[in-house]
Amino acid sequence: MTDFDDDLALALRLADAADAVSLARFRAMDLVVETKPDRTPVTDADRAVERAIRDLLAAERPDDTVLGEEYGGDAAPGRQWILDPIDGTTNFLRGQPVWGTLIALAVDGRPVVGVVSAPMLHRRWWAALGSGAWAASPGEQPQRLHVSSVREIPDAYISFNALQFWDAAGWTERLLALVRRAWRDRALGDFWSYMLVAEGALDLAGEHDVKVYDVAALMPVVTEAGGRFTDLDGADEAPWRSTTLATNGLLHAEALEILHSHPVAPTR
Incomplete structure (x- = not known):
């Protein structure tokens, strides 16, 4: 085991909860879309996903801080969860499948755990410091990831x-x-x-x-x-x-x- 195995397991459970919320709202006829002050769109799904993750973190990691796109937070020393409830909101609200939930744990500002879940692509990627990077589609065994060997x-x-x-x-x-x-x-x-x-x-x-x-x-x-x-x-x-x-x-x-x-x- 590495120092972050338990955190990675939790992050994967957080992704499960996020997917359940986002999939239920994808292509929903009553999807609520607003424009934030920075002129980027936000949907009710973005906010619901982040609330679901924050609620689980409050129960599982009450001493950790949280920084999220929709409900804020400031960079902090120590252990901090960093959340993008729906990365690709424009795709999400237009009915395109390329969107996902991003969940990270940073320690003193350095990301040490990362989970990327894209349920409409039927794909999830994850990594923890010292444990390698992995991906899987539903029903498949996880495969270890390796970058290419292209040199020029x-x-x-x-x-x-x-x-x-x-x-x-x-x-x-x-x-x-x-x-x-x-x-x-x-x-x-x-x-x-x-x-x-x-x-x-x-x-x-x-x-x-x-x-x-x-x-x-x-x-x-x-x-x-x-x-x-x-x-x-x-x-x-x-x-x-x-x-x-x-x-x-x-x-x-x-x-x-x-x-x-x-x-x-x-x-x-």
Whole structure:
């Protein structure tokens, strides 16, 4: 056993509870959708999922702090659960299947447990520090994950999230420089790109305009699968920054070099 086996088991149970709530509201005719002050959408399902997880944590880990997208919280030392009840809310409210619940445990700011559950993709990914990264579909035995062995960007399959965010940050030409060098590119977005990096199906994923709850659960899965996870400047404190870069590790330095080969354009 590792130090976080019990926490991982709890996180998987939290994901079970989250899936039960979210699936019941997916494509519901009476789904309630609002716009938050930051102009992002939120549904009644987002809030119900986070409440369900928080209620279980209050019973199981009453001494741990919680930071969630919908009900807030501040970064805190010690043990802290970090929650994104529905990552991909836009997909969820439009009836698209690429959405999931992200559950992380951080210790002194470092994510050490991560669970990503995507019930409409029939897939769940999880990792704990020192235990490797794993994934399974219902009825299957868990499979240990390993990143790809691609060594050069011209052979790489990459993904990025919404182009608008790269454009707003003045990074469009930087992204295009990377895309033009790569073998293939897709804009899969949200958690899925990172899980495919962990599975070795993609070689690189990155994005702008992320919050800690978007990222914390993803980082242990990618790194325990043998990858590297930083921000777009190469800083290892990626969960607490606003950009991400996840790779198989072998491509990381080259990707950063290409991304920084152009100046940042003036932002709008």
